[in-house]
Amino acid sequence: MLRQVQVERDILAKNDAFAAANRLRFEQDGVLALNLVSSPGSGKTSLLVRTIAALQGSVPLAVIEGDQQTSLDAERIRETGARAEQINTGKGCHLDALRVQQALDELAPAPASLLFIENVGNLVCPAGFDLGEAAKVVILSVTEGEDKPLKYPDMFRAARLMLLNKCDLLPHLRFDVAQVIANARRVNPDIAVLQVSAETGEGMDAWLDWLHGELASAVSRREESVTALKKRVAELETQLLSLRASLAE
């Protein structure tokens, strides 16, 4: 017999549940997780290698690398001395929260550390899949064209920061920096923008400052919640003592 079943559930409900679990884990450990998204060839991995070299020794960090095939990127990251876990998505065009959770079990990021999640190079699909990150950072290279934020609005809406990479090439290109920033702010008025070059290191200081600032707030949020928990434990212990005392009477 035919019957109707009203389901009314988000198709991505399961991914969102795994993402929420990852987010809780990051918050409890004071781990700043950043989801790095871009089209292929934007210089994401080169930028990451340079960033790791600059941070090494001062900030504990780890990397999750997402690619459809090969572990080339994880190998490039490991050459810097950083810990990296490669996820091959195979037929998938994006990372999902479950795969990130599995990679976290392998990596076990240190408390108060940075976790870079380098997503599959694709400006469409990764926008829809929450991984539990604190923020998405979109990398756009100046060889790609000013219209990308308008063509792929979901990604630029979802990102908190846009890194405009390969800025050392600007003298050789017809690329309007003011226009690309205006396009990005048209789809996301709150997006922050930094101009960088993974090749020459230009603009890296501002990016490193941004990272330090975000990490400091992730760590202080964790300390606040630890302080709140300790206070609650102390309250409960006091209650327990008075209960014991009243029982003894």
Added chain:
Amino acid sequence: MHELSLAEHVLGLIEETAEAEGFHRVRKVVLEIGAFAAVEAEAMRFCFDVVARETIAAEAALEIIGIPGTGWCRECRRTVVLSEVFDDCPACGGRDVELRSGRELRLKALEVE
């Protein structure tokens, strides 16, 4: 693109619902897909056919209800239809438009036996 993994998520929800509701065959699957959900209906149909093979939904018809993109313009105070997610208000040209619909990706209902 990501329609394949969305189709897998749909099938996962169907199988969960089958366990809870105790049905063995799905005749119809109704999805709601927003205009700004970055999903192509035809790609979704193709992918769903592939992932549903040899499952309880193998013979199910897929109905896709398209949800238009709409927003609330805070300047002229009305609901407007948007063709892009970042559109200015098509009625008054105002920039302050709050998205009200268009991002839906929902499994709405099933017809089962």
